[in-house]
Amino acid sequence: MSLFKNIVKCFAIALALTTTFVHAEDKKPLKVGFVYVSPIGEAGWTYTHDVARKYIEAQFGDKIETTYVENVAEGADAERVITQLAKNGNDLIFTTSFGYMNPTIKVAKRFPKVKFEHATGYKRAKNVGTYFDRIYQARYLTGVLAGYMTKTDTIGYVAAFPIPEVMRGINAFTLGLRSVKPNATVKVVWVNSWYDPGKEHEAASSLIQQGADVLTQHTDSPAPVQAAEAAGIYAIGYHSDMSVFGPKAFLTSPVHNFNEFYAKRVQQVLDGTWKSEDVWGGIDTGMTTLAPLNKSVPADVAQKIQAISDDIASGKLHPFAGPIMNQAGQIIVKEGEQIADKELLGMSYYVKGVEGKLPN
Template sequence: MGKTLLGLAGAAVVALSVGAAAAQDKLKVGFVYVGPISDHGYSYQHDQGRLAVEKTLGDKVSTTYVENVPEGADAERVIEQLAASGHKLIFTTSFGFMNPTLKVAQRYPDVKFEHATGYKRAANVATYSARFYEGRTVVGAIAGKMTKSNVIGYIGSFPIPEVVSGINAFTIALREQNPKAEVRVVWVNSWYDPGKEAEAAKALIDQGADVIVQHTDSPAPIQTAQERGLWSVGQSSDMTRFGPKSHLTAIVDDWNGYYVDRVKAVLDGTWKAVDTWGGFKDKMLFLAPYNPAIPADVVALADTIKADIMSGKRHSFQGPVKDQSGKVVIPEGKSATDEQILKMDWYVEGVQGKVPK
């Protein structure tokens, strides 16, 4: 299946998959990415899902992707162009695409839209995400066992609830295993900026961190940790190859099954504007292979925590959970509701600094 490259908007580049059958005989499906598909992280994993759609559904579909789309006016223009050019299902894959997606959807009621990590829906707009925080619970426990300095460096993209809840889930599990450990966060205000991510990793290491965790999309933090001889945790895809000695594991997003199922739903007429939020149990995320240097008892601990999350025996935010001031926010015997997680704008005990406003 060949590809034609066209300019679409600013730095955005669109790749059109062209088959032998006439385009009008196929369902045209569009994907909008905030970063490049070569980021080896978040956008890369979404594009693996697009490729799974092509592989599974073949001549029934024609897919288009647009990469490097800024979260703003450019996003609305790109989404509009996809809708105007005959795409009947459009996936917009970053939180900042939420309002642009809703605006375009109002103008194209016959087009179906799916927005990743957002919370606003409409008759023709569905939402979907993965419970990334579940993975952060497991890696938090691993970090608690592996740190020697008791300082964990955490590189954040933007202080939205998805990222803040991940920091908190990580910290709760970290301190369950190692009450002396603390988390220091550097915000880079970008999803993908290898230079900023590397500098953030260096700054955290200089502050004493011996484990680097990220909620950003490039492998630069892994490479920096490898250069310094320290541990790291990857984001969105298996980043082992960028720091095989450093990389403990990664929280890997798996969109393949979801994308195939949703495209099939359009093809067979069963698509509905629903909200999907899946975790380990739903196979929307998994952990990359563990570093062989992790002791067997730590691997066993991680596997047990993951199994308990999948069975419902454990929740990432099961009380008592205290905020930085020591106030009990989630009482003993209770777990955070989805609504609480989706609005989380505060840090738990053990995280240094304040959430940026």
């Protein structure tokens, strides 16, 4: 009997050790990776994603472990970096630029157990979700603000690439501007880069020379804000609060807030409830916001901006509600109608008020 008892005792100990080991394995942190298209810096697109990364670190503590690779070029280099993150055991990977779309889909096929979230894209798979915010809503608000602050009725716009996301922003801004100043115009200079401070500053200077007294941008660096500060005119930044780079010039910025979205997706992976989705949140969800307005903005203008923001959040006002004319003066949205999401996602034209020819 003593031999039998010893055998049972040894089995119990072994079982206990195995259970302890399994529990220890279960407590391994969830690994979350991020791929950034530009340096993190102190402002801009990548900065907002890294703010969200730090937010989930604070929220989840030792339940997760994050890592990131910054300044990754779109294309082959992106595929290499995404692949390495998957090989390194990351369970969830956020790829944060439009040009990472095809590399993300390609890598996801090779790593079906890894969850991927791609920002601003439209291609999904069983293990690839997409997300963005309705930043065009905030763009419309900043167009309204520019309309109240301009004296020359000429606005300069530093733009990255002629893709639908950027076109939506230009058009929403112009519609907001012309709701206040019907004859105001927007001049666009394309820099063909998401992040190139030198090109952005050069483009901003060119627009100032053309008579723009308010600048805005769809690029990542604060260079246009800095150019406006030096020239003594106003600027509206993008992605994040850029006020530190132009205290007098900076009026506000459309701002992305990915904090809660990232936290939700991490929790879903931890819970085993994650599934591929297309998320497009706006002002009503808090995913799209405005940076604090400059003190130079008159109180009544600030009140009007807030009222319009409330109307957008409630659905009372849609930035792309008709009547809307294209650059040639043709009605493309009738009064009482509005542009559907599907068309917004494929937007490839200028609305009336934008000067210049759209690049191929």
